[in-house]
Amino acid sequence: MDERGATLWPAGGDLDSWFVPVPVRRGLWLICEPGHVQSYLVEGRDRAILIDTGTGIAPIAPLVRRLTTKPIEVVLTHNHFDHIGGNADFDRIAIHPAGVAGLRAGRPAESLRGYIAGARGMLARGARLRALDAEGFNMLHPEQIVRPFPPDFDPERYAIAPSEAIAMLEDGQVLDLGARALEVIYTPGHSPDGICLLDRAGRILFTADTVYAGPLYAQTPGADLDAYLASLRRLEPLIDSVDLLLPAHNRVPLDPPIICEMIAGFEALLAGRAPIEVSEADSLGRRTRAAHFGRFSVLLPA
Template sequence: MRDWFVVRRVTRDLWMIAEPGHVVNWLYAGSDRAILVDSGTGIVPIAPVVARLTDRPITVVNTHYHFDHVGGNADFAERLAGVRGGPLLERAAPRDLLRRYLKAFPAIVAGARARVAADPDAFALSPETEVRDFPPDFDPEAWLPGRVPATALLREGDEIGLGDRALRVIDTPGHSPDGICLFDERYGVLFTGDTIMEGALYAHYDESSLPDLRASAAKLAALDAPVHAICAGHIPRAVAETSLIGETVEAVDRVLNGAPHTLAHDVFGYTVRQTRVGRVWVYHSDGAGSSFALHD
């Protein structure tokens, strides 16, 4: 069976640790410590994978509390999150929502494999997007991501020192109320979680806010140092075309101004509105059709 994780070294100090089809985690190592940006679904533990990549002490920083970003938190002694994520990290993901997620997944696997068969060379079919079957020993009913509190909370402007570099905390609510981005100003590396996304940008949850998302993207577009790479929570590569930030502002703007939408399904099988503007596909809601929460 293939490994659950696809690990790719992007630069000397940056690794992509993807769970194809689910989420992308990033390991960023400074001279004194390494930061694991999000800890995955928890379907397979990420800690042993990370331990093989660096000998620095590892701190997890969660970009937000959603279950696919915090599943491995319990295996790390030091866990940081945005101040608004504090109480949310202590909540469990709803059992029904996890069931819906797992139920929707075979269709995603089948679709991905059909695309592989149709066009093995396309970018979208890079190894990171080759979705895996769930491991044979995975017990869906025992899968309980969440409920692991942060050991400290981060505020806008806080610096996380890694020794020879630092990550600055930027509050970016919108996709979720607690979203943060992490920016290494010196090297231009920006970890965006689910705030900046190529493809499906989810802003249809009860807790999502399109105006907040627009403001967060505009804040990133106005950063006082150049961004050279965007490391997002669901794109299986570091995106160098940082025009994606400006495109996100424009896409959310258009949705707020009533741009037409089509109907699409999210990863839980709910029908939601989708407006595609270039590379950014904004998922949004009229507030009636997709009412569900990401925590109990």
């Protein structure tokens, strides 16, 4: 397997399974919930780290325990519901201190109804995309095909149970997995507890919800545009030190220079130089405005 390049193996063809695990490199899996979120499993010599536990629409724990026999510790990039849904199946969870209260609160079903409605709409649009692809493009990878809810999932009762972290993550902390390490980079802005994780030797940056292509969420409670820009500026010096950005949403992998594009976009936005338009509802059904910049946009409260 290519130890340096952006190798993403096409995954198996089971289009009914909620998760699509994709080997990225030896000991590194992208775990896709197509159209929703991406978690990552990073295996070292002594232990494995699961970066986020997904939406909880299906349990991620049985899958990751098939992928690795090493003890698994969960490292959360932040406490938004779509990154913590599988927490209940793990004992060892770490998060930035600013995310502890959000974990303890869980998420009641009422707060997630808008997400379920949005997911149904995405499934219908995804079916049209898949039909078009089958007509002749044949370009979609399995991890790009939106899946129906699992048969044993009850959308009316979808909620996230409260969970507890046993360890706190701080900026600069090094998580040693044995022959592999991840460095914590505190990147608030999208959320007050946001972190990115750097595999310096592997030249990979896990960018979570701070850097991805598509609509960036700065409209959520706790989002802070100035902090977001400051975090992007902290990531900028890493551009020459990493080959891949592995984000938690949408296109994967991303090229590191997108960080420069995002810095320019946030600078224009904060300087009042970016047109702001009424936009579509976000994934929870909240009304938003947006500033558009090529391959990403920044969502703002309506």
